[in-house]
Amino acid sequence: MTDSPAVQSFVILGVTGSGRPFRPSDWADRLCGVMAGFRPPGSVADARLAWSPYVMPGFHEGIRCVVVDARLHGIEPMAYDFLRRFAADNELRVVETA
Template sequence: MDRIELATQGQIPGYLIRGVTQRQKVFRPGDWAERLKGVITLFVGERRPGLHVASTRLVMPVVSAGIKCLFVSDELRLICPDAFEFVMGFATDNELLVSGHDAPLIAVVPTA
C-alpha cells in the first residue's frame, strides 16, 4: 500500500465561522456547516476528475476546540462576491461568531 505524507506550505487567509451563537449556544442543526458548504458549492462548484459531485476548496467544514465551524477562504470574496456575502450574511443573521483566521495550506509530499 502506498503511503503519503502531508506537509504545510504556507497559510490561507480567511474567516472561521464558529457554530456557537453570541449567547454561547451551540448552533443547530448539527450539519449546518456541510449544508452551507453545499450552498456555496452551487455558486462556485468545481468538477474534478474522479469525483462524482462538485466540490469547492473555498469553504471547508472543520472542528475547532470541539466546535463545528466553517472555514471561508478570503479568496471567495474575489471569485464570487455574492457567495461571500451570502455566507457572511448567514453568520450575521444567526448570530454566529466570526473571526479572521489563517488555515494551513496542505500539500501531499511524495515518498520514496
C-alpha cells in the same frame, strides 16, 4: 456611508454569541453543500459531491465550523457576502484568520 470589512479569510463557528450550539447539527455540511459550486476558474468538479476549496466544513477548537477562504470574494463577491450575512443573521461567532 459605512465602511465594509476588509476581505479576509474567516471561520464561522457553530455557536451563537450567547454560547448556544447552532442547530441543526449538520448546518456546516448543508452550508458547504450550497457553496460547493464555487471553484477556481477552470477547475472541474467531480461527479460526486465535493466541497469548494474556498468553503469547507471542519472543527475549530472542538466546535463545528465553516472555514471561508478570502479568495472566494475574488470569484464571487456575492457568495462571500452571503456567508458573512449568514453568520450575522444567525448571531454566530466569527473568527478572522490570516
